[in-house]
Amino acid sequence: MSNSDENRDTDPQLAKFRRSIDNIDAALIHMLAERFQITQAVGEYKAKVTLPPADPDREARQIARLRKLAEEAQLDPEFSEKFLRFIIKEVIRHHEKAREQ
Ligand SMILES: C=C(O[C@@H]1C=C(C(=O)O)C=C[C@H]1O)C(=O)O
Structure with a gap:
């Protein structure tokens, strides 16, 4: 292991930043899980009706709406759109499967 590798693993400031990142990533996963639970219900409902x-x-x-929110939050709106389109594509794939069942 090089010196810089050792510093990276023991640097307390970096460790603090990473604890915050870990918490944010966990929140993102929980929020996505909630969103997919709701869209699952939407898919079943759409198939039914x-x-x-x-x-x-x-x-x-x-x-x-999300592009505007992203701009206000100093987040790249292009990135926000790509991220939302990526999620929606997966949701639609689930809805198509629900329709086939
Ligand atoms: C969840 C829905 O189904 C699809 C998925 C969407 C989404 O994930 O935000 C939005 C519109 C629909 O293409 C919906 O119609 O509300």
């Missing part, structure tokens, strides 16, 4: 899996108008509204 024969609504299409995707709703592009709702997606566009959500993306516009």
Whole structure:
């Protein structure tokens, strides 16, 4: 192990930053789990009442809303949009599966 590796593992300031990152990552996972539980219920409901899996108008509204929130929070709106589109794509895949069952 080089000196810089040892410093990285024992640096108390870095360890403090990383504890915060660990907490934030855990919160993200819990929030995503909650979101997917709700979208699972939406998928089952849409399958029951024969609504299409995707709703592009709702997606566009959500993306516009989150881009604005991202700007206000000094987060890159392009990144926010890509992140939300990535999640929505997975949700729609679940909804399509729910419709097939
Ligand atoms: C969850 C829904 O289904 C899809 C997924 C969305 C989402 O994950 O935000 C938004 C619109 C739909 O394409 C919905 O219609 O509300």
